[in-house]
Amino acid sequence: MATKIIPPAFITKAEEVYDKGYDPKVARGLLRFLKPYYGMTFGALILMIIVTAAAVSGPYFVKLAIDNGITAKNPVALRNIILIYLAVSIVQLGFNYWRVRIMSRVGQHVLYDVRTAMFAHLQELSLSFYNRYSVGRVITRVLNDVGTLREFITWAVLAIVRNLLGIIGVALAMLALDFKLSLLTFAVLPIMVWATLAFRKTARKNYRKVRAAISWANSVLAENVNGVRVVQAFSRQSHNYEHFSGYINRYFFETRLDAAWVASLFTPVVDVLGALATALVVYIGGTAVLGESISAGVLIAFILYIDRFFEPIRDLSRRFDTLQSTMAGGERILELLDTPIEVRDAENAIEMQPILGAVSFDNVSFHYSDDPTLILDQINLEAKPGDVIALVGETGAGKTTIVKLLTRFHDPTVGCVRVDGVDLRTVTQRSLRRQMGMVLQDSFLFNGSVRDNILFGKLNATDEEVIAAAQAVGAHEFISNLKNGYATSVEEGGVTLSVGQRQLISFARALLANPRILILDEATSSVDTQTEHIIQAALTKLLEGRTSFVIAHRLSTITTADKIVVIDDGKIIEQGKHAELLELKGRYYELYKTGFQE
Secondary structure (H helix, E strand, C coil), X not given: CCCCCCCCCCCCCHHHCCCCCCCHHHHHHHHHHHHHHHHHHHHHHHHHHHHHHHHHHHHHHHHHHHHHHHHCCCHHHHHHHHHHHHHHHHHHHHHHHHHHHHHHHHHHXXXXXXXXXXXXXXXXXXXXXXXXXXXXXXXXXXXXXXHHHHHHHHHHHHHHHHHHHHHHHHHHHHHHHCHHHHHHHHCCHHHHHHHHHHHHHHHHHHHHHHHHHHHHXXXXXXXXXXXXXXXXXXXXXXXXXXXXXXXXXXXHHHHHHHHHHHHHHHHHHHHHHHHHHXXXXXXXXXXXXXXXXCCHHHHHHHHHHHHHHXXXXXXXXXXXXXXXXXXXXXXXXXXHHCCCCCCCCCCCCECCCCCCCCEEEEEEEECCCCCCCCCEEEEEEEECCCCEEEEECCCCCCHHHHHHHHCCCCCCCEEEEEECCEEHHHECHHHHHCCEEEECCCCCCCCEEHHHHHHHXXXXXXXXXXXXXXXXXXXXXXXXXXXXXXXXXXXXHHCCCCHHHHHHHHHHHHHHCCCCEEEEECCCCCCCHHHHHHHHHHHHHHCCCCEXXXXXXXXXXXXXXXXXXXXXXXXXXXXXXXXXXXXHCCHHHHHHHHCCCC
16 A cells, blocks of 8 residues: 655655756756866766777677687687777776766766855855755755765766667667667567656655655654753653654655565566567577578677667666756755845945944834735934943844844845944945854854854954953853863854853853944843853943943843833834833833843
């Protein structure tokens, strides 16, 4: 009974497409990566033509050896034919070696070019892209989909040409030897074509199921590894194991068996057809040899040509599956590469001059390109150099979106954001962000040492500057107590450190860059009270002279701000100092009474 795979909810329709017919648009898009290597590819094609011609000539040399050497009892002719045949075989071996070497290099170069192009594009894509695509889907495209290109370019492209040339060459050689025996051999060809098409259709269906099961298994495996702490905390190991093994057994194992069964059936069918063609040729040809209408050499050459005629047909069926997978993978690759970069530098963008720190939001409204719902609605906000601006409000009110517009991760839909009176859309993003520092609620550390992570924002900083930044935020003491101090290795995400320690390193990283504008996006909400006191002591000194935007849920981080801005449903409803807003007894007053726990 056929099994039906039901993909998990997080797998989209596009991700379910594992096979696709030949698409000229996709082919043209992929060929641009092969263009720099057309010379090498053409050279490999010439070598392949020579190799194919040498392979096709083999049975003909056998015919000559039998007819002109053995039957004619001419040892000199037999020796010369064998020597020529050996020379041709050596040429075939050498040329085929260089063809494989060349196409392997082409495949690796194309693989490198595609992956680097995708990585570079991913670095430039706006944050809205990552709001729509999961990390797993992006990684699958960069690794798995690109991997299908290598197999196709390295082996399949020229293999398809080789098979077609082989079929044509063998057919011509057979027709040249004996027209009637050729037609007799070709008589089984319609059955072979029908069997090949039937196999391709059935195998495509089964292998599609296999690839879908592999995709699901990889996703669940990654999810369980990343969430292993939660799994163990709730003792879900047995349940997850039963779920995973049950799915693997039901879909992955069974579909693999189905695919293997189809493949095991196809090969004997082809062998039987080949045997049938051989039997017909041996019988009819043997009768002709006895009647002396053809030579024994012709008959033996025909028998050798039969296998060489059907083998490319079998191989073309397998290559067709590769072509389908390549088209599907190529479509997803091109879709990613063609994803527009929503935030781009203007053609005449200039370098941002050293920032003083004046910030203004002039009638700013914003919504995402694929959703007309306003996230921010007519925001007007001024900050003087050195001001500490606190943004408060319920979750989803639009606080983080304001700082994303300031760092130009998004551009306003309406209105303008200015720094020192300069419209941010007129300067390069790099020159703007070099003068900004940001610490997020969920701090992220990269593989490497503690020192490497602090240096992330200023690669040319000295060890003394790194230590000074760590001391300023109160991180030096705990770093010094680590096994190797600042050289201690930090695993991806900083899993070997506590939440508070990761946050302190993030503070040191931001402050080492000496930003003129500092953004703290709920940066202290994940630390304990003691760590927060350490940070607060450092911030009092470090925020001096810097324009700062602070998003916080804790009163202690904002009561001393120069201006507190209350955001509600994308609008500014109140702004002023702490005491002034308390006197209004409005929304801020209500938040103050509840301790900012929204």
